[in-house]
Amino acid sequence: MKRVAVVTGGGSGIGSAICQRLGADGYAVAVLDLNGDGAELTAKEIVAAGGQAVGYQxxxxxxxxxxxxxxxxxxxxxxxxxxxxxxxxxxxxxFAEISVESWNRIMAINLTGTFNCAQSVLPEMVESGWGRVVFISSSSAQRGGPKMAHYAASKGGVIALTKTLALEYSPLGVTINNISPSSIDTPSVRRKQEAGLVPSNEVMGRHIPVGRMGTGADIAGACAYLCSDDASFVTGQTVSVNGGSYLA
Incomplete structure (x- = not known):
């Protein structure tokens, strides 16, 4: 029987790339997204490529x-x-303009949403004696993010949650890790570029040692490894996929 992989935020960007990679690797993929149409589209693309996937809102x-x-x-x-x-x-x-409502919304989705999903699936992983959990955090949690205090704080919580859950669940056969992306070309980033909020890919690429923006496939490759049997001795880790950004 195929292993079942659940991916939240799978309707676009990094999440969609991860879904497609896991589908290509032979997992049955549950594509979850608030945008139900986006989730279904990703699932259809996986099926068209010969994989198994279902989209859910x-x-x-x-x-x-x-x-x-x-x-x-x-x-x-x-x-x-x-x-x-x-x-x-x-x-x-x-920071001075962040409303309580805005703060709570970011935390509810980014941090509490991560908690909700993990707590819901971990019991069955423990029962089977095997499981892989990969949270997507952010470089903003490691080095800060201008005008993104709520986002950076929520992702910092994700990193802390990774380490704590790894201590609890690794002895039970479940590894818990997180990937910290930086400068990834996604639809969300493109919208911010169009609004003049962030520089172009060319400008950002000049400040990254590998000389380019990252792609969803770059994150998906790291994720595929962390989800594999080969990563059985890797847990509680923050894997920074950033093209060497911190070196610049």
Whole structure:
């Protein structure tokens, strides 16, 4: 039986790239996204390429919705062996202008959403004696992000959650890691470029040692390794996929 991989935020960008890589690697992929049409499109692309996938609409900040949708995943695809949490929202606001509502929304999706999904699937991974959990964090949590205090704080929480869960669950056969991307070319970044909020890919690429922006496939490659049997001795780690950005 194929291992079942659940990916949140799978309807676009990094999440979609991860879904497609895991589908190509032979997983049955549950593509979860608040944008149900985007989730279904990613799933159709995986199926068209010869893989197995189903798209589901999901609000990760709603625990009732999480438990309901994951129940549908189990009924349709089987027990969950892999969880990747890529669902997130990023807003640029000066700290003094961040409202309580904005702060709470970022935390609810980025951090509480990660908690909701992990807590929902970990028991079945423990029962089977095998599991892989990969959270998607951010370089903003490691070096800060101008006008992104709420986003950076939420992703810092994801890194802390990684280390704590690794201590609890690694003895039970489940590894917990996170990937910290930086300067990745995604639809979200392109929208910010169009709005003049961030520089062009060419400008950003000049400040990255490898000489280019990252792609969703770059993150997906790292994720595929962390989800594999080869990564059984890797847990509690933050894997920075950033083209050497910190060296510049």
């Amino acid at each position: 999901l609000d990760v900040s709603d625990r009732t919705d999480v438990d309901r949708v994951l129940g549908e995943v189990r009924a349709e695809l089987g027990s969950v062996s892999v969880l990747v949490t890529s669902a997130a929202v990023a807003i640029q606001e000066p």
